[in-house]
Structures are given as structure tokens and as C-alpha cells.
Amino acid sequence: MNHGPLLFLGVLCCVVASWLGLVVGPHFQFGNQDLVLIEETGASYPSARDGLALQGAEIYRANGCNYCHTQQVRGASEGADIARGWGKRRTVARDYLRDRPVMLGNHRFGPDLANLGARQYTTNDLYLKLYNARLLHPRSVMPRYPYLFEERPLRPGAAPSSDALQFPEGSAAPANVEVIPKADALALVAYLQSLKSDAVFFEVFPPPQPAAATNGLSGVDTNAPALGDQTNAAPAAGAGATSTP
Amino acid sequence: MKPVSSIPKVAGAAGVEPPEPKTGNAIQTPMWFIALLGISLYWGTMYLDRNGGGYNPLVFNRGERMADVEARVPKSDADLLVAQGRKVYDIYCKACHQPNGRGVPNQFPPLAESDWVNVDGANRLIRIVLHGLGGPISVNGVEYNNVMLPWRDQLSDDDIAAVLTFVRGNKEWGNHSGPVTAAEVKKVREATASRDSNWTAAELLAIPLKD
Amino acid sequence: MSSPASPVSPPIADPAPPASPGEIDLSCRWPVGLLLFCASGWLLFGGVVGALAAIKLHAPGLLAHWPMFTYGRIQPVAWNAFVLGFGLQAGLGIALWIMARLSGATLVGTGSIILGTLTWNAGLKLGLLSVLMAGGTGMETLELPRFAVIILFVGYALIAAWPLVVFQRRRRGDVYPSEWFFVAALFSFPWLYLAGNCLAVWYPLRGVLxxxxxxxxxxxxxxxxxxxxxxGVALYLLPKISGVALPSRNLAGFGFWLLAVFGFWGGAQRYFAGPLPAYLTAQGVVATVLTVFPMIAIGLLVWPVVQTSRKAIFSVPAGRFAVAGLGCFLAWGGLAAINCLSPVRAITQFTLATVALDHLLLWGAFGLTAIGACYYIAPQVIGRELPFAGWISWHFRLATAAVLLHVVAFGVGGLIQGAGLENPDKAFIEVMRGWIPFAGMGTLAMTLQAVGGLLLFANVVAAVVAQARAAVVPVAQEWLTPSAPKAEVRP
Structure with a gap:
């Protein structure tokens, strides 16, 4: 250990080995994964985002949303993510093929967003959360993003424009102003609504349903319709799993 | 600027800077440390073997392997039809035609590599399953004379299509003929709805193999 | 193993006797002094911004109208200010000085190091400004935009070449274990940072890669x-202060290579149960658990030193800092390994506990050790005692209390948060309300860190000013006094 070059080579080998094993090897192993063709729709998954949603991804990145929100759903055996309704299945590598950068996130100070677009939020709800999350959830720690909105003074008695945010009954809506989302907010919400990791393909088929596994063929006396039902039911279940609910 | 002569007192407790540190040989690497390291390396390989998914990039769940992933993937419709046919065969056909499809010499004719099964079209086979067969019949040049029961009341069109698909396409038996659809079975069933007796080989031979 | 004068292992590079500590300190004065000065400034800044980010985590309304102060921008700034501002510069400065001392060679390349330090600071400031102005890359821990990273690399190359030159010019026979660790760190960082930036940001691999x-x-x-x-710092400071030799060279080497072999394979367990294939996270788990062994080796190595000369070590602030820092490091290794195990991971993943673990390593292990080393080295390279010596003990108390408070509060808060998240019947907003008080304690901890950083920075600035005055005032007085003496000379 008195020789600088040996020390250097040893450490270099250690770093390079880990780099090859953790980054380069996996790149050559699954860096060329294909998009999935969804047969029902003929579309490929993950689907390409439109221009507005791509701009929204830039807003998401620039404001560091990924420091509080993850975009990954753990399997049912590893956490309550699916039970919480954050997704119907776990997320896998193929879900992120089009993301650049991939913003998986490491902290859940806010809820997971991997399937936000598939969840029941109206556009107005999302705007309200961005404008002031505490209007919907008192004591929420989500920051306000007032700079994504324009507050226009409203003449007394005048109705707000159709683009303006609709505040829920009883919330502390700002008085005498109408709140209009700026272009950044439009893009960000378009991106959020494009977040869906719900297509089903090879790696992520759900475990077989217990109901489908039972069969009526326990004895010779089984009547014919039971057999017929089964033949019909099985492909239907497969097709149902492949379609996007 | 003159060289610093006074060593700051933070340098050492005694107020003078001690010499640069050296290494000694006061202790040896303890044996328990080596042993524990060996055990942990063993544990590491076992952990990787158990939870590494066989280094397959399509395995994501901890503790699974590729076979577990494949087991969850629904089979294609054709596979499902064959699986259904195998079940029907096991219940209704196996007793006479045997699990290997070779039948019983002089009693029940074979289905495997049979010149009645491996034909282009299932018109005659569907009729046999629906209404049974009686009397002498020559299969692969061997004469049989026995009665096969009709199954028209027990088996649905789907079941008959499934079992015939299974039999005709059974590569293990050496059969390579095409599938049968429930629609074909339905058509034959309707065309022969009035029949209430077994077919004879002679009657069947008069019927075209396929429409 | 053998003394420098022993004929068994003659000096490798140069038969000349080792340079005296005074000569080495003098050669280090400007480059190391500047690095430590900048580092202490960044420590203060990192504490202040870290406190601001901590406030934003539980009181998001603060400065909400300013886009640049939103949590998602201020948090990466706080992280990078500490890691790249304090961590890198303090590390480089400390490594330069200790390598020079251990090699018995004067530092060369002063101009290059100073230029490199200025470049590094310029790049970092531009980069952080860019993150504040929406230019972050979106990759956690690799937020700085490309142009800033390139400037940083230029700065790093200008600085980091010289400790290696000093190492090659060493005038002592045996290489002391600290030098192994420093050489390894100096080589590892540019490789890691370049490869990380290239593959994650500049020419990104596909998807989750x-x-x-x-x-x-x-x-x-x-x-x-x-x-x-x-x-490296702890292995230097503790034997140095106590005057006790490091008990085993073999064990030190064993620990070093174990850490080098296992350490770099960890990391993917961050995405446990996430979209990385199972084998990547499994490798991370195994590597992190095995990394406990080098930690045990280092603990075994240092324990006799601390045990035999506890009084001497604790009488010097740097000794206290080093013991606390090394303790945090060993604790981090143990906790990181426990955190890998799936029942624990299921609770702590994505929670404050993850933050606590990172904080234990950054502000606890490295922060405390490096602050101690700054207090040890700064007076020697400046050539003057720090003027507010009493503050050093206060900084120690503040910094250790802050680390302890932060780690315990976020650890407990993280467990509460994780238990809540695991219960699907508990609404998310209820889970959030459960951990907010603990996030509040983080603000207190970061404020303590900021105050501590101020104590160090003020001490360094005051020492530099005092030294400058001592150097400048006599000259200036000579110039400014009525030109009587000169008049005497002229005739």
C-alpha cells in the first residue's frame, strides 16, 4: 500500500466495476426495451405526450415537484400504494421509456403522482391545488404557486370569466378578483393529467383471480353449460385486463 | 512575511504539536471479524439468489423469478381452447381412447396418428362426437367393431370444438391437423338435429370431409 | 510500520529529509486558507438556506410569491451548497494540508489551486443561481446545469491534481492510511460526477436507467x-492529537479495501420496490449490508486510540469533532444496513427517515469531522490563533445537538409518517399532519447549524483580518508616517 499507482488502479477497478455492474450492464441488458403495442387501441405504450404536456414536464422539473412527489407505485406486497388507490399495479421500467428526465422522486411529502391522470380529479381541482392547496385540504404543506396564475381585479357584481378558477363553496376565495391560470399552469396540468401508468403488459400482469381458477369439472356429472361458460369467461378476463380501465 | 514560529495551541493538548501519526502493530484483525465477514458474504450470495430474480430485467417483485412472471400472463385464446379440450377429453374420452390417445387394440380405435383424425376438415369427426358410432370401422387398416356413445346432450358446441381441436392438434400424439370452431359444430348440430341413431362408417364415408 | 529513517524502507521519492511543519504550513497558507475560507462561507450559507428549506417544508406560505424560493428549488440549492460548496472545498483543503503534512513535502501549485478555487466557486454560484431561476436538471443530487458542471470540473482539475503531486513527492517511507483514503476520494469524485452527469443528464440513458x-x-x-x-480525517486527527500510533496497519488496509469493494455497489436500494429490476435493488441491499464490515474495521481501529487517550483527544475541539463525526459515520453505516431490510424499508421508504439518514452522513459524519479539521488546520495555515477560541466549543455543542435533533426528529417523524402511509384507511392529509411537528424540529436543527456556521465563519474571517492587519499595519505605518526617516536617508 505504499505504491500510488497500485492504489489508484485498485480504486479505479472498484469504481469502474460498480459502474459497469449498476449502470452500463443494465443499459446493455434492457436499455433497448420496446414500447408496448396495446392491441385493443393499436396505440403504443407509454404514449407520447403532446406538446403542452411536454412543456408541463419542464414546469414540473423547474419547480422541483419531484422533491415531494414520487412517480412510482410499489407492488401490493411492498406497501400500501395500491391500497391507497395510487395505481392498479406496480410501476416497472417500461413505464418510463419516454420520460426525460425520469423524475421518480424519493420522498412522499405529497402523494404519489404516477397515475394522477387516471384518478378522479377535475382540471379545476388541480388548478385549485396549485393555486392554494389549503383551499381543499386545510393545513396541507403543499406550497402555493401563485406565480402560475394571474389575479385580475373583478368589477363588483361582474361574473368571472369562464377560464377563471371556480372556488368551492365556503372556501376562502380571494375577493373581487378572478384567478386565471397562466400558460405555465395550463401546461403543468396537461402534464399531470398525462401521468398514467396503468397499461397491462407482460411484466405487470396481475396475479390470476381466485374466482377464475376454480372449475366446475370436479366430476363426470358436471353439466355442459358450466364448461361452456368457462371457455367464454377466460379470454374475456384476459381482454379485460389488457384494456385500460 | 516571517515564517510562523509559534504553533497554535489548538494543535495539541500539551501546547506543542505532536509528530505526524504512525501506524503500529498493536492489534490483529480479529478472527470473529473474518468469520462474520465470511458468513455475511455467504448470506449475500443467498440473498441475491433468492431476491435477485435470476438477474432478469423483467422480474421486479422481490423473491420472484421469471417463471412467476410468466405464470401470471394469460394464455392466448388458442391455448385456452386446447386447455379446455384437454379437460373435456380427460372426462369423456380418456376412459376408452386412453390418456395417450392410442386406444385399446381390437376394442377402441386410436386417435393418435389416426387416418380418421388427420384429415383436412372435421365434418365426420363432429358427427361422430355428436351422435356416436356403431358397427365395423377400419382405422389405419385395422378393423374395429364396437359402439361409441353420443355426446350431443352432454357437450356444448364449445366443448366439442375444444376437444376436437385438442385431439387434432395434439403434437405429442403425432397429430398436426387444424383447429375446429364452435361455429362448425353448431352448423353440423343443426343440420343433423333430427338424427337419433349412431352413425355407421359407411354413412360417414359418404359425407365430404369439409364443406 | 517502520520509522521514516529506517533503512528497511527508504524514502521513495526524495532522499531529502521531510519538510518542517512550519514550511509546509507556509506553503499551504494561501491555497488551503482560501479553500477553508470559502468552505466555511458555504457552510454558513448551506445552514441558512437549509433552514429556509426546512421552514418551507412545514410552513409553505413563506415567500410563496417568489418562484425562486419554492421548496423544490431551495431544497436542491441547500443540498448542493453543502455538498459542493462545503463538502468538496473543505474536503479538498483538508486533504491538501494533511497530505502535505503526511508526505513531508511542501505544497506546490499554489497559483493553480487558487485559480481552481475561484473557478469552482464561480461555477457553483452560477449553477445554484440557475437552479433558482428554473434551470435545475430535475435529477436529484445532480441538479446543476451542464455549463456549471463543466466549470466545476475545470476548477476541480486545477485543485485536485496537486495533492497527488504532493503524494508523489513524499519524503516519508510509509504511506499513512489517511493518504489511501484521500487518494481514493480524489480519484473517485471526478469519475463519479462525470459518469453520473453524462449518463443521467447530458446524454441520458433510456427510462429508469x-x-x-x-x-x-x-x-x-x-x-x-x-x-x-x-x-481519512479521523484516522489522522485522533492519533495525531493523542500521540498514539494507529494500532494496526493491516486492519486499516482491510477496512479500506472492503469499503472500496462493497461501498460503490449500493444505492439502488433507494428505489426499493420501485421500477428498477429486482436484481439491482437486491445488489444494493447486499452491498449496503456488507459495507457494515469496513465500518466495524474502522471502529476496531480507532477504539483503542480513543480509549487510551480520551482526555487528550477531548481536550482539543478537533478531537471532539472527529470522534463525534466518526461516531455518526459508523451509526450511518449500521442504520443504512438496517434500513435496507424489507420490513424496515417498507415503513421508512419515501419518508422523513430517508432524509434523516442522508443528514446523518452529510451534516453528521462528514460535517462534524470536517468542521473539526477546519478548526485544527485554519489557525496553522493562517498562522494565528482563532480570535474567538471560546466559540469553538459552542460550535461543537450546536452542531452535535443539531445533528442529533435533526436525525432523531426526522427519524421518529419518518416512522410515524411511514406507519401512516402504510395504513390505507388513513387519509393522506392526516398522515401529513402527523409528521409536520417533526419537520418543524428540522427547522430548529438547521437554524442551530446556521448559527454554528456563523461562529466558524466569523472566527476564520476575524483571524484572517487580524493576520492581515498584523502584516499590513507595520508596512502601512511605515508608509504613512511623516517622511522624516526618508528625509534623513536622502542627504
Missing amino acids: QAAAQAWFTHGLFIGWFGFLTI
């Missing part, structure tokens, strides 16, 4: 820079 590259970089940074430096 970016996350794999980012996880590899982050863990490599933890081990290859912060870990190696923490151990």
Missing part, C-alpha cells in the same frame, strides 16, 4: 467522497 445512474452516483458520492474523507 437514468435513475440507476443517479442512484449509483449518489451512493458513490456518499462512500467515495464523504465516507473516505471522514475516515
Whole structure:
């Protein structure tokens, strides 16, 4: 250990080995994964985002949303993510093929967003959360993003424009102003609504349903319709799993 | 600027800077440390073997392997039809035609590599399953004379299509003929709805193999 | 193993006797002094911004109208200010000085190091400004935009070449273990940072491979820079202060290579149960558990030193800092390994506990050790006692209390948060309300850190000013006094 070059080579080998094993090897192993063709729709998954949603991804990145929100759903055996309704299945590598950068996130100070677009939020709800999350959830720690909105003074008695945010009954809506989302907010919400990791393909088929596994063929006396039902039911279940609910 | 002569007192407790540190040989690497390291390396390989998914990039769940992933993937419709046919065969056909499809010499004719099964079209086979067969019949040049029961009341069109698909396409038996659809079975069933007796080989031979 | 004068192992590079400590300190004065000065400034800044980010975590309304102060921008700034501002510069400064001392060679390349330091600071400031102005890359721990990273690389190359030159010019026979760790860290960082940036940001790999590259970089940074430096500094300071020789060279080497072999393979367990294939996270788990062994080796190595001369070590602030820092590092290793195990991971993943663990390594292990080393080295390179010596003990109390408070509060808060998240019947907003008080304690901890940083910075600034005055005032007085003496000379 008195020789600088040996020390250097040893450490270099250690770093390079880990780099090859953790980054380069996996790149050559699954860096060329294909998009999935969804047969029902003929579309490929993950689907390409439109221009507005791509701009929204830039807003998401620039404001560091990924420091509080993850975009990954753990399997049912590893956490309550699916039970919480954050997704119907776990997320896998193929879900992120089009993301650049991939913003998986490491902290859940806010809820997971991997399937936000598939969840029941109206556009107005999302705007309200961005404008002031505490209007919907008192004591929420989500920051306000007032700079994504324009507050226009409203003449007394005048109705707000159709683009303006609709505040829920009883919330502390700002008085005498109408709140209009700026272009950044439009893009960000378009991106959020494009977040869906719900297509089903090879790696992520759900475990077989217990109901489908039972069969009526326990004895010779089984009547014919039971057999017929089964033949019909099985492909239907497969097709149902492949379609996007 | 003159060289610093006074060593700051933070340098050492005694107020003078001690010499640069050296290494000694006061202790040896303890044996328990080596042993524990060996055990942990063993544990590491076992952990990787158990939870590494066989280094397959399509395995994501901890503790699974590729076979577990494949087991969850629904089979294609054709596979499902064959699986259904195998079940029907096991219940209704196996007793006479045997699990290997070779039948019983002089009693029940074979289905495997049979010149009645491996034909282009299932018109005659569907009729046999629906209404049974009686009397002498020559299969692969061997004469049989026995009665096969009709199954028209027990088996649905789907079941008959499934079992015939299974039999005709059974590569293990050496059969390579095409599938049968429930629609074909339905058509034959309707065309022969009035029949209430077994077919004879002679009657069947008069019927075209396929429409 | 053998003394420098022993004929068995003659000096490798130069038969000349080792340079005296005074000569080495003098050669280090400007480059190391500047690095430590900048580092202490960044420590203060990192504490202030860290406190601001901590406030934003539980009181998001603060400065909400300013886009640049939103949590998602201020948090990466706080992280990078500490890691790249304090961590890198303090590490480089400390490594330069200790390598020079251990090699018995004067530092060369003064101009290059100073230029490199200025470049580094300029690049970092521009980069952080860019993050504040919405220019962050979106890759956690690799946020700085490309142009800033390139400037940083230029600065790093200008600085980091010289400790290696000093190492090659060493005038002592045996290489002391600290030097192994420093050489390893100096080589690892540029490789990690370049490969991480290239594959995760500049020419990103497809999909989650970016996350794999980012996880590899982050863990490599933890081990290859912060870990190696923490151990290197502690292995130097404790025997140096106590005057006790390090008990085993073999064990030190064993620990070093174990850390180098296992350490870099961790990281992917950050995405446990996430979208990385199972084998990547499994490798991370195994590597992190095995990394406990080098930690045990280092603990076994240092324990006799601390045990035999506790009084001497604790009488010097740097000794206290080093013991606390090394303790944090060993605790981090143990907790990181426990955190890998799936029942624990299921609770702590994505929670404050993850933050606590990172904080324990960055502000606890490296922070405390490096602050101690700054207090040890700064007076010697400046050539003057720090003027507010009493503040040093206060900084120690503040910094250790802050680390303890932060780690315990976030650890407990994280467990509460994780238990809540695991209960699908508990609404998310209820889970959030459960951990907000603990996030509040983080603000207190970061404020303490900021105050501590102020104590160090004020001390360094005051010492520099005093030294400058001592050097300048006599000259200036000579110039400014009525030109009587000169008049005498002229005739």
C-alpha cells in the first residue's frame, strides 16, 4: 500500500466495476426495451405526450415537484400504494421509456403522482391545488404557486370569466378578483393529467383471480353449460385486463 | 512575511504539536471479524439468489423469478381452447381412447396418428362426437367393431370444438391437423338435429370431409 | 510500520529529509486558507438556506410569491451548497494540508489551486443561481446545469491534481492510511460526477436507467467522497492529537479495501420496490449490508486510540469533532444496513427517515469531522490563533445537538409518517399532519447549524483580518508616517 499507482488502479477497478455492474450492464441488458403495442387501441405504450404536456414536464422539473412527489407505485406486497388507490399495479421500467428526465422522486411529502391522470380529479381541482392547496385540504404543506396564475381585479357584481378558477363553496376565495391560470399552469396540468401508468403488459400482469381458477369439472356429472361458460369467461378476463380501465 | 514560529495551541493538548501519526502493530484483525465477514458474504450470495430474480430485467417483485412472471400472463385464446379440450377429453374420452390417445387394440380405435383424425376438415369427426358410432370401422387398416356413445346432450358446441381441436392438434400424439370452431359444430348440430341413431362408417364415408 | 529513517524502507521519492511543519504550513497558507475560507462561507450559507428549506417544508406560505424560493428549488440549492460548496472545498483543503503534512513535502501549485478555487466557486454560484431561476436538471443530487458542471470540473482539475503531486513527492517511507483514503476520494469524485452527469443528464440513458445512474452516483458520492474523507480525517486527527500510533496497519488496509469493494455497489436500494429490476435493488441491499464490515474495521481501529487517550483527544475541539463525526459515520453505516431490510424499508421508504439518514452522513459524519479539521488546520495555515477560541466549543455543542435533533426528529417523524402511509384507511392529509411537528424540529436543527456556521465563519474571517492587519499595519505605518526617516536617508 505504499505504491500510488497500485492504489489508484485498485480504486479505479472498484469504481469502474460498480459502474459497469449498476449502470452500463443494465443499459446493455434492457436499455433497448420496446414500447408496448396495446392491441385493443393499436396505440403504443407509454404514449407520447403532446406538446403542452411536454412543456408541463419542464414546469414540473423547474419547480422541483419531484422533491415531494414520487412517480412510482410499489407492488401490493411492498406497501400500501395500491391500497391507497395510487395505481392498479406496480410501476416497472417500461413505464418510463419516454420520460426525460425520469423524475421518480424519493420522498412522499405529497402523494404519489404516477397515475394522477387516471384518478378522479377535475382540471379545476388541480388548478385549485396549485393555486392554494389549503383551499381543499386545510393545513396541507403543499406550497402555493401563485406565480402560475394571474389575479385580475373583478368589477363588483361582474361574473368571472369562464377560464377563471371556480372556488368551492365556503372556501376562502380571494375577493373581487378572478384567478386565471397562466400558460405555465395550463401546461403543468396537461402534464399531470398525462401521468398514467396503468397499461397491462407482460411484466405487470396481475396475479390470476381466485374466482377464475376454480372449475366446475370436479366430476363426470358436471353439466355442459358450466364448461361452456368457462371457455367464454377466460379470454374475456384476459381482454379485460389488457384494456385500460 | 516571517515564517510562523509559534504553533497554535489548538494543535495539541500539551501546547506543542505532536509528530505526524504512525501506524503500529498493536492489534490483529480479529478472527470473529473474518468469520462474520465470511458468513455475511455467504448470506449475500443467498440473498441475491433468492431476491435477485435470476438477474432478469423483467422480474421486479422481490423473491420472484421469471417463471412467476410468466405464470401470471394469460394464455392466448388458442391455448385456452386446447386447455379446455384437454379437460373435456380427460372426462369423456380418456376412459376408452386412453390418456395417450392410442386406444385399446381390437376394442377402441386410436386417435393418435389416426387416418380418421388427420384429415383436412372435421365434418365426420363432429358427427361422430355428436351422435356416436356403431358397427365395423377400419382405422389405419385395422378393423374395429364396437359402439361409441353420443355426446350431443352432454357437450356444448364449445366443448366439442375444444376437444376436437385438442385431439387434432395434439403434437405429442403425432397429430398436426387444424383447429375446429364452435361455429362448425353448431352448423353440423343443426343440420343433423333430427338424427337419433349412431352413425355407421359407411354413412360417414359418404359425407365430404369439409364443406 | 517502520520509522521514516529506517533503512528497511527508504524514502521513495526524495532522499531529502521531510519538510518542517512550519514550511509546509507556509506553503499551504494561501491555497488551503482560501479553500477553508470559502468552505466555511458555504457552510454558513448551506445552514441558512437549509433552514429556509426546512421552514418551507412545514410552513409553505413563506415567500410563496417568489418562484425562486419554492421548496423544490431551495431544497436542491441547500443540498448542493453543502455538498459542493462545503463538502468538496473543505474536503479538498483538508486533504491538501494533511497530505502535505503526511508526505513531508511542501505544497506546490499554489497559483493553480487558487485559480481552481475561484473557478469552482464561480461555477457553483452560477449553477445554484440557475437552479433558482428554473434551470435545475430535475435529477436529484445532480441538479446543476451542464455549463456549471463543466466549470466545476475545470476548477476541480486545477485543485485536485496537486495533492497527488504532493503524494508523489513524499519524503516519508510509509504511506499513512489517511493518504489511501484521500487518494481514493480524489480519484473517485471526478469519475463519479462525470459518469453520473453524462449518463443521467447530458446524454441520458433510456427510462429508469437514468435513475440507476443517479442512484449509483449518489451512493458513490456518499462512500467515495464523504465516507473516505471522514475516515481519512479521523484516522489522522485522533492519533495525531493523542500521540498514539494507529494500532494496526493491516486492519486499516482491510477496512479500506472492503469499503472500496462493497461501498460503490449500493444505492439502488433507494428505489426499493420501485421500477428498477429486482436484481439491482437486491445488489444494493447486499452491498449496503456488507459495507457494515469496513465500518466495524474502522471502529476496531480507532477504539483503542480513543480509549487510551480520551482526555487528550477531548481536550482539543478537533478531537471532539472527529470522534463525534466518526461516531455518526459508523451509526450511518449500521442504520443504512438496517434500513435496507424489507420490513424496515417498507415503513421508512419515501419518508422523513430517508432524509434523516442522508443528514446523518452529510451534516453528521462528514460535517462534524470536517468542521473539526477546519478548526485544527485554519489557525496553522493562517498562522494565528482563532480570535474567538471560546466559540469553538459552542460550535461543537450546536452542531452535535443539531445533528442529533435533526436525525432523531426526522427519524421518529419518518416512522410515524411511514406507519401512516402504510395504513390505507388513513387519509393522506392526516398522515401529513402527523409528521409536520417533526419537520418543524428540522427547522430548529438547521437554524442551530446556521448559527454554528456563523461562529466558524466569523472566527476564520476575524483571524484572517487580524493576520492581515498584523502584516499590513507595520508596512502601512511605515508608509504613512511623516517622511522624516526618508528625509534623513536622502542627504
